[in-house]
Ligand SMILES: O=P(O)(O)OC[C@H]1O[C@H](OP(=O)(O)OP(=O)(O)O)[C@H](O)[C@@H]1O
């Protein structure tokens with residue numbers, strides 16, 4: 001698996017240092033708010049697990065799974081709710097955890113959904129933020145790294161379901177795509 005990587009952008013140590021910083025900020029922001037942390041399956045799981053262990057606050061955790069549904073061409077991608085969360089968000093301070101915000105499509109869908117369900121506040125923490133990919137006007141209140149407009153894998157990010165378990169974030173060799 002490591003042999004398929006062209007370059008490492010963020011090492012395991014870089015990632016943990018960013019998570020330390022984010023966890024400190026979030027501990028201050030959410031100290032008395034008993035937030036509901038909503039992790040977006042599957043990519044955000046690694047980040048969420050590492051982050052919440054470093055947040056010294058009372059918080060509940062839930063999971064939601066949405067995926068891009070391509071009815072026709074890739075540009076008409078719509079989102080489909082694959083697996084809903086179980087908690088009632090009404091009146092809650094919700095913190096969405098993401099591995100990456102790219103086009104913003106997933107986050108736009110989730111923020112609207114959670115607000116419609118009556119959340120008191122909805123904010124987002126993402127390990128990675130790719131502003132050059134943006135197609136939807138979304139806010140990422142907290143993020144670890146602003147990343148270049150490249151397809152990234154590792155630490156939750158996948159290519160065809162693989163590479164999520166890399167402890168770092170990197171770029172695949174071109175040969176991996178041409179093997180398909
Ligand atoms: O800003 P966007 O363009 O919406 O991209 C970001 C989303 O894409 C990835 O999820 P994906 O739908 O690939 O599912 P996964 O987490 O299971 O890989 C990632 O985990 C984000 O949720």
Ligand code: HPA
Nearest residue numbers: 102150151152153157158
């Ligand atoms: O760069 C990416 N890599 C993997 N999955 C993604 N989903 C949105 N952007 C990306």
